[in-house]
Amino acid sequence: MQLPAAPGAVLIDLAGVLHVGSDAVPGAVEALTRLRATGVPLRFLTNTTRSPRQAIVALLHELGFEIAAAEIHTAVHATRQLVDERGLRPHYLIHPDIADEMGPSHTEPSAVVIGDAGPHFTFDGLNQAFRLLMQGLPLIAMARNRYFKETDGLSLDLGAFVAALEYAAGIEAEVVGKPALPFFHGALHELGVEPAAAVLIGDDLHDDIGGAQRAGIAGILVRTGKFRAADESDEEVHPVLVVDDFAAAVRAILGG
Structure with a gap:
């Protein structure tokens, strides 16, 4: 797989690519401005499931990024759409900050829906879901990332809790966010762009780059966020490029 000569769209991960915690990645604000100036359509994809979309937008604006809510595809929003489309009665195991966005749990549920509850995960909550x-009941997971990068280091992510429930119940979860193919294809469908004409920039080798490649999208891996040196010698996933940061990825896309 190669980078398209003139990308029809660029898909960009947020945490670990544009920012780490509450700090912008150096040079990322200016690089995004340069990329926007070309007129190429952009979409921002995030598996973050602790924060509602408006809170994500507010943080990005505070960091200096000019990104509209309509440009951001979140695993939370995609999960709510799936729940509504299928008419599910969910039992939610989620962070309280997204409770308003998802709606209430049902007393007679037809599915268990799990997001990253962070410090709100408890034995009682997990056992009730089990x-x-x-x-x-089926298990629907907003994502299954193993870990993510915060300002003070790596933190355990939703995937560990999804795996625990899968193991205990002997089932397999349906994943809504990255690396699920509909999550990538849905963003491109909005733009009317075919996968082969798009590029994704991410920091997660398997969920960002591997998922994008399975969706037919070229992936650029950045050495920020959750990147690990071993990612460059992985036997399964081979990015089209590995670059130092978002600014370097933008230079590569623009032919610099």
Whole structure:
């Protein structure tokens, strides 16, 4: 797979690419401005499931990024759409900050829906979800990332809790966010761009780059965020480029 000569769209991960915690990645604000000046359509994809979309937008604006809410595809929003389209009655195991965006849990649920509850994960909450799964309810996971990068270091992410429930209940979760193909294709469908004409920039080798490549999208891996040196010698996923940061990725896309 190669970079398209003139990308029809650029998909950009947020945490670890444009910012780490509450700090912008150096040079990222200016690089995004340069990329926008070309007129190429942009979409921002995030598996962050602790914060509602408006809170994400507010943080990005505070850091100096000019990004509109309509440009951001979140795993939270995609999960709410799936729940509504299928008419599910969810039992939610999620962070309280996204409760308003997702709606209430049902007393007679038809599915267990899990997001990154962070410090709000408890044994009782996980055990309640486990018991519902053992009754035959499906498990829908907003994402299954293993870890993410915060200002003070790496932190455990949703994937560990999804894996625990899968193992205990002997089932497999349906994942809504990255690396699920509909998550990538949905963003490009909005723009009317074919996967082969698009580029993704991410810091997660498997969920960003691997997922994009399975969706037919060229992926550029940045050495910021959750990147690890071993990613460059991975036997399964091979990015079209590995660059130091978002600014370097933009230079590569623009032919610099």
